[in-house]
Amino acid sequence: MSTGVKSAMSDQEDKQAEVVPSPAERPAAGSQRERDRDRGRRRHRNQPRHLEASINMSELRELIDLITENGLTNFELEREGFRVKVGRGTFVEDPGAPALLPGASERQIGGQTGSPVQSIPASAPSHPGALAEEAASVDQDLHIITAPIVGTFYRSPSPTAESFVRIGSEVEHNTVVCIIEAMKLMNEIQAEAAGEVVKIYVENGQAVEYGQPLFGIKTQ
Amino acid sequence: MLTLDLDLGLLVLVMTSTRPFRKILIANRGEIACRIIWTCKEMGIRTVAVHSDVDRDSLHVRFADESACIGPAPSAQSYLNIPAIISAAEIFNVDAIHPGYGFLAESAYFAEICEACNIKFIGPRPGVIQLMGDKVEARRTMKAAGVPITPGSPGALDSEEEAIKIAREIGFPVIVKASAGGGGRGMRIVRSEAELGHALETASTEAAAAFKNGDVYIERFVERPRHIEIQVLADEHGDCVHLGERECSIQRRHQKLLEESPSPVMTPELRQEMGEVAVAACKAIGYSSAGTFEFLLDEDNRFYFMEMNTRIQVEHPVTEMVTLTDIVRNQIRIAEGDPLGFGQDDVIMVGHAIECRINAESPDTFTPSPGLITTFNLPGGPGVRLDTYVYPGYRVPPFYDSMIAKVIVHARTRELAIARMRRALDAMVIEGIKTTIPLHLKIMDDPDFQAGNISTRFMEEFLSRNGFREKSVGTASAALTGASG
Numbered sequence: 001m002s003t004g005v006k007s008a009m010s011d012q013e014d015k016q017a018e019v020v021p022s023p024a025e026r027p028a029a030g031s032q033r034e035r036d037r038d039r040g041r042r043r044h045r046n047q048p049r050h051l052e053a054s055i056n057m058s059e060l061r062e063l064i065d066l067i068t069e070n071g072l073t074n075f076e077l078e079r080e081g082f083r084v085k086v087g088r089g090t091f092v093e094d095p096g097a098p099a100l101l102p103g104a105s106e107r108q109i110g111g112q113t114g115s116p117v118q119s120i121p122a123s124a125p126s127h128p129g130a131l132a133e134e135a136a137s138v139d140q141d142l143h144i145i146t147a148p149i150v151g152t153f154y155r156s157p158s159p160t161a162e163s164f165v166r167i168g169s170e171v172e173h174n175t176v177v178c179i180i181e182a183m184k185l186m187n188e189i190q191a192e193a194a195g196e197v198v199k200i201y202v203e204n205g206q207a208v209e210y211g212q213p214l215f216g217i218k219t220q
Numbered sequence: 221m222l223t224l225d226l227d228l229g230l231l232v233l234v235m236t237s238t239r240p241f242r243k244i245l246i247a248n249r250g251e252i253a254c255r256i257i258w259t260c261k262e263m264g265i266r267t268v269a270v271h272s273d274v275d276r277d278s279l280h281v282r283f284a285d286e287s288a289c290i291g292p293a294p295s296a297q298s299y300l301n302i303p304a305i306i307s308a309a310e311i312f313n314v315d316a317i318h319p320g321y322g323f324l325a326e327s328a329y330f331a332e333i334c335e336a337c338n339i340k341f342i343g344p345r346p347g348v349i350q351l352m353g354d355k356v357e358a359r360r361t362m363k364a365a366g367v368p369i370t371p372g373s374p375g376a377l378d379s380e381e382e383a384i385k386i387a388r389e390i391g392f393p394v395i396v397k398a399s400a401g402g403g404g405r406g407m408r409i410v411r412s413e414a415e416l417g418h419a420l421e422t423a424s425t426e427a428a429a430a431f432k433n434g435d436v437y438i439e440r441f442v443e444r445p446r447h448i449e450i451q452v453l454a455d456e457h458g459d460c461v462h463l464g465e466r467e468c469s470i471q472r473r474h475q476k477l478l479e480e481s482p483s484p485v486m487t488p489e490l491r492q493e494m495g496e497v498a499v500a501a502c503k504a505i506g507y508s509s510a511g512t513f514e515f516l517l518d519e520d521n522r523f524y525f526m527e528m529n530t531r532i533q534v535e536h537p538v539t540e541m542v543t544l545t546d547i548v549r550n551q552i553r554i555a556e557g558d559p560l561g562f563g564q565d566d567v568i569m570v571g572h573a574i575e576c577r578i579n580a581e582s583p584d585t586f587t588p589s590p591g592l593i594t595t596f597n598l599p600g601g602p603g604v605r606l607d608t609y610v611y612p613g614y615r616v617p618p619f620y621d622s623m624i625a626k627v628i629v630h631a632r633t634r635e636l637a638i639a640r641m642r643r644a645l646d647a648m649v650i651e652g653i654k655t656t657i658p659l660h661l662k663i664m665d666d667p668d669f670q671a672g673n674i675s676t677r678f679m680e681e682f683l684s685r686n687g688f689r690e691k692s693v694g695t696a697s698a699a700l701t702g703a704s705g
Contacts, residue, residue, distance in 0.1 A: 127287040128311075150290050150307045182307035183337075207311040209288040210304065211273050 129212035142216035143193040147208040151182030155204040165215070169197045177215055180208060195219035240556050241265050241315040241340070246280065247305050247330075248320030251609045251626060252534075253280035256318050259548040268312045270305055272298035274617045279609040286312055293619045299323045302330055309339050316340035316555055318548075322621070325531040326353055342555040343509045344530050351505060352528045356399040356437055362525045365504035367497050370516060370524040372439030380417050383438055387416060390440045396420055398427030399435035406430060409441055444675040445516040447471070448483055448523065450498040451539045452511050453550050455560040460502045462495035463543045464569050466512075466535055470663070472586075472679045477656075478663060479535035480574040481542050484634060484672030485521065494523055499564075501528075510536075510551050534577065534626070537607060541573035541630040572637040573630045576645065576660040579622040583658040584688065590618040594652035599644035603630045603637075616653055624655070634672070638664055662686060 147153070155163040155178060165177050171191040179186045199216030202208055244260055245268040246253045253269060257280060260267045269284030274293045281287045288308045291298035298304070300323055309317060317339055319325040325343065328350035334341040343349065352358045356375050363369050371390040376399050377383050387394045387410070396419050398406025406427030408419035420436060428434035447468045454460035467483035468476045482491070498513040512533050514526040536547050554560070580589045596612045608625035610616065616624060627644055631637040642664045645657050663669050666682060 127281075127289070129289065150288055150304050150311070152311060183303050183310065207288075209308075210291045210298075211289050 128207045128209045139199055139216045141218075142198060143195065143219050144213045145177060145189070145191060145193070145215040145217060147180060147210060147212045147214055148189065149180055149182050149187060150209045151180040151187070151207070153202050153204070153206050153208045153214065154179040154181065154186075157186075165197050167197055167200065171195065171197060171217065189214070191215075191217065193217045193219055241552065243268060243285075243312065243314045243316075244342070244552070245270065245305070245309045245312065245314040245317045245339075246284070246320065247299070247317050248323055248325075249275055249278060249280060249299060249609075250621065251607045251623070252320040252532075253278075254283065254609050255607055256320060256548055257283050259546055259552065262546075263549065263552065265552070268308065268314055270299075270308050272619075274619060277614065279611060279614070288312070293617065295323070295620070302333060306333060306337055306339070309334075310337065314339060316342055316552075318342040318551070319531065321531050321534055326529070328353065340555050342551050344507055344511065348505055348507055349530045352530050354399070355397075355527055356435070358528060359437075359525070361505060362501055362528075365501045367501050367513075367525045368523060370439040370442075370526070373437045376435035376437055377420070380420060383416055383420055384413060386438060387413065390438075393441040393443070394438045395441040396423040396436050396438050398423065398431055398433070399437055400427065400431040400433035406436065410438075442516055442518045442524075444677055445469075445518055446483070446485065446675050447526075448486070448494070448515050448517045449533075450494055450513045450515070451533075451536070451547070452498050452502050452507070452513065453547070453554070453560065454502045454507045454509065454511070455554045456508045456557060457559050458503065459560045459563075460499045460507065461560065461562070461564045461567055462498050463539050463545060463547075463567055465491060465494065466538055467674070468535060469674045469676050470669075470678050471676060472683075476535065476577065477679065478574065478576050478660065479538055480572065480634070480637075481538040482569060482572065484674075485517070490521060490523075495564075497523075509554050510547050534623070535575055537605060537626060537628040538573040538575045541605065541628060542569045542571055543567060544570065571630055571632050572634045573628060574634075574637045574641050575626050575628045576641060576663075577623050577656075578625040578627060578648075578650075578660070579656045580616050580624045580653050581622050581656055582654045583656045586656075588618065588622050589654035590616045590622075591653045592616075593650060595649055596651075597647065597649040599627065599647040601644075601647075603640055604628070604644045605630070624650075627660075635670075638670060 157164070157179065164179075165171060165175070171177060172194050173190065173192055175191045176188045177191050177197070178189050180189055181187070195217040197215055198218045201213045201215065208214065243266040244256070246256050247270060248256070249271060257267045257269070266286070267284040269281045269287040270290045271278060271281050271287060272291055272293050272295075273289055275281065275298075276289065288311070290304035290308055291301050302324070305317070305324075317334055319327075319330070319342065324330040326349055328346040331341040331343060331346040331349055335346065351361060359369050359372075360375060363374075372394070373382070373386045377386075383396075392413070393409055393411045394416075396408045396410060396416075400406075406423050408423045410416050410419045424434040424436050427436060449466050449468055451463040451466065452460060453463060464481060465483050465486055466479050466481045467486075468479045470476065470478040494513075494515060501507075501513065502511065507530075509530075510532050512529045514529065515523040516526055517523050532547055532551065539545070540547055550560075579586075580591075581587060582589055592615045593610055593612055596610060596614075598606050598608075605628040606625060607628065610624045625648075627641065627648065629637050629640040629644055631640045642661065645661050645664070648657055650657065663682065666685075668674065668678065668682070
């Protein structure tokens with residue numbers, strides 16, 4: 001069972017909404033102690049100290065305060081033995097907040113009976129590519145680098161290293177622009193185009209699907 | 221599970237144990253993916269759909285809670301792409317994968333990888349999938365478990381001499397079959413000793429080309445067999461029941477078109493005998509989850525084991541209708557570790573159910589007819605179930621199976637079920653593509669079908685009675701069905 005904190009926010013700029021990649025699976029270049037510290041720091045910030053199977057009211061209130069203070073709409077915590085899910089109102093995604101993370105928003109596809117024809121849901125369920133596709137669609141004259149596999153997108157070879165590319169970087173066909181991790185393997189993705197990076201459609205640590213736009217390259 | 225409604229007006233707290241599944245990834249597409257999603261919704265389990273890029277608008281993607289595109293159209297790069305599927309499963313943090321039927325459903329390798337990645341594969345253990353996937357080994361194992369098998373060679377043949385000796389023992393006609401095969405390829409009917417040598421050679425060559433394994437074995441060939449299969453359900457604690465039989469004799473080129481339960485020739489005694497044999501075999505091999513034992517029934521109502529399918533089958537709805545069970549639900553509960561919760565005495569069979577598989581094909585020539593569906597009217601009313609993944613405005617892709625819907629009816633008697641199927645098919649209007657609905661209507665009107673006089677020869681005889689002229693398909697299947705051309 002994964003033991004991490006996942007949180008989705010309507011306001012994506014708040015630091016506390018950082019996406020934690022699949023825990024314990026990312027080989028980090030930093031020292032073991034550094035990594036432990038990081039993990040501990042994250043845990044302290046977002047998680048009450050003791051959450052046993054029989055939760056008590058004061059811890060619960062702490063949790064609730066955390067959520068309301070930070071404007072969270074959904075909060076999910078998993079530990080060995082149990083899982084906690086807390087949400088504001090019904091689990092309907094705030095229409096003003098595009099979902100970047102898979103599973104971040106629980107969509108209520110209102111009241112359909114499951115009969116296949118009469119009511120097709122107007123909006124598709126959350127999938128990793130939704131937002132990026134919208135953004136990329138306006139950049140018709142750019143060469144779009146898309147994900148050739150499904151996995152987790154990383155901007156740099158390791159958590160402490162520099163990004164492979166940034167806005168303005170020049171790339172050649174075989175320039176490595178990012179890593180997509182799938183099944184514990186780090187796959188280096190090459191630009192396969194020559195030009196300047198002008199758009200980046202995804203965030204570090206974000207799950208990406210096959211065909212999802214990653215970078216926009218202005219070719220010569 | 222503890223639920224607190226905190227009366228703060230805002231929040232609901234849910235605590236669950238880790239054993240029941242919270243989230244299942246469906247490694248499939250089309251109607252079975254939808255079917256699995258329906259039951260997951262009923263059980264409160266979140267669903268993850270994976271799809272190829274051309275399936276972006278497919279119904280299973282629309283109704284799943286989450287989805288991810290895992291590759292381009294070709295199955296090898298998408299629905300058979302194990303790394304892509306596992307990668308998606310890990311990203312979405314699923315508890316289990318339901319493989320449906322076809323694709324990776326009977327891949328022991330895929331089941332093993334799921335296990336290694338701590339994802340529960342909804343099906344039997346990899347070792348059991350492997351065992352029953354090897355047809356020669358399966359026969360041997362079933363024989364040892366006391367299951368009647370068609371008289372034939374104990375294993376793959378070593379020589380023509382051995383083949384002749386066995387053929388003399390079991391009597392002609394015999395059929396040569398590929399050990400690694402299926403679907404009619406690598407098969408030859410042999411009616412006399414003189415033909416045997418040549419048949420062995422060609423079958424072996426064909427098998428080597430199609431399945432990378434030229435091993436062949438021989439069995440007695442039954443001229444007019446019925447294909448009767450027994451549905452089983454087994455939990456992971458050693459308990460097993462059967463849910464009765466399905467009659468699946470109406471096939472064209474080894475593809476089933478129409479199935480029903482119960483079989484028109486079944487008696488309670490025969491059902492009990494076949495059911496008990498299947499259950500005993502399951503226990504002998506340590507089977508778990510849903511499975512199907514396929515038998516041949518000869519003209520004297522003797523049954524012989526053909527093969528076992530270690531997955532849910534396309535035609536499972538007819539069993540669900542007459543036994544009032546949800547097979548997918550049982551698969552999920554079993555995979556969660558729950559005991560079966562009911563015994564053989566609790567299994568009931570009520571009424572009669574028929575299923576027609578509707579394919580996007582011309583009803584006259586069977587050529588595939590993918591394309592845009594402009595009109596789609598679903599039949600409804602009493603005793604009608606429709607399992608489908610298409611809708612008006614949906615574009616049926618050319619890359620996959622041509623089956624677009626299954627119409628299932630349930631009624632008190634077989635006669636009433638036939639009448640019900642006829643009116644359901646009449647009300648089912650699909651425009652924009654061709655479908656095999658007219659073919660099924662003709663079958664409903666066929667006197668032999670109505671009388672229950674069916675065998676695996678039915679379709680071939682029906683087609684020639686009704687003036688179909690099929691293109692020649694290759695010697696194996698032609699020899700098997702006797703079709704000329």
